[in-house]
Amino acid sequence: MLRIVVPKGRLEEKLTEFLQRAGYFLQGDSSILKQSKDLRCFMTRPFDVPTYLVQGAADIGFCGTDVLLEREINLIQPFFIPTSSSKMVLAGPIGKDLPRGEKSIATKFPNITRRYCESKGWHYRIISLKGSVELAPIAGLSDLIVDITETGRTLRENNLQVLDEILTIRIHTVVNTVSYRTKRGEVIDFLERLRKVVEDAEAQKPERR
DSSP: OEEEEEEOSTTHHHHHHHHHHTTOOOBOSOSSEEEOSSEEEEEEOGGGHHHHHHTTSOSEEEEEHHHHHHHTOOOBOOOEEEEEEEEEEEEEETTOOOOSSSEEEEESOHHHHHHHHHHHTOOEEEEEOSSOTTHHHHHTSOSEEEEEESSSHHHHHTTEEEEEEEEEEEEEEEEOHHHHHHTHHHHHHHHHHHHHHHHHHHHTSOOOO
């Protein structure tokens, strides 16, 4: 039986739909553990997904670009799961330019932010937060923020504007390297079935003009 790990939250419903279309119907009363005939599925926080794979507790998972880059973990990544587009951005108060000299930046992603600042050659101070980073400039805690946005609505509601796009967030299918060797047949069968569903979904999207 394959063990998979799915991030709880906004992606859970979409991923469960793809799994069902691939023939995997998960059941169970628990909000953190579901099963089908072929799968045991753990539901966990997005940032914990790579840990389950690296530690050998799961064979396959689904993980955002932001999590992989922030955790600095390298896993087999055979294909993406199509979802609505979101981006990690640098944002600051509307009408204000980048501050001169040292820049204080609040974020949930200190490693990505550090690498970004270093690529710009900035003097910087990172303030790590777990909650709503949009509050930091309002409260005078930071000059800027680095955060994920999909529509930009939350930024605008808090009088913030996008100053730079750092990266596009995609959902990666990720595979435990040991499982890929020891459960190769099961893993490849799962990936092929899911890939077919993904390709069908992509083919049904209207063409951009």
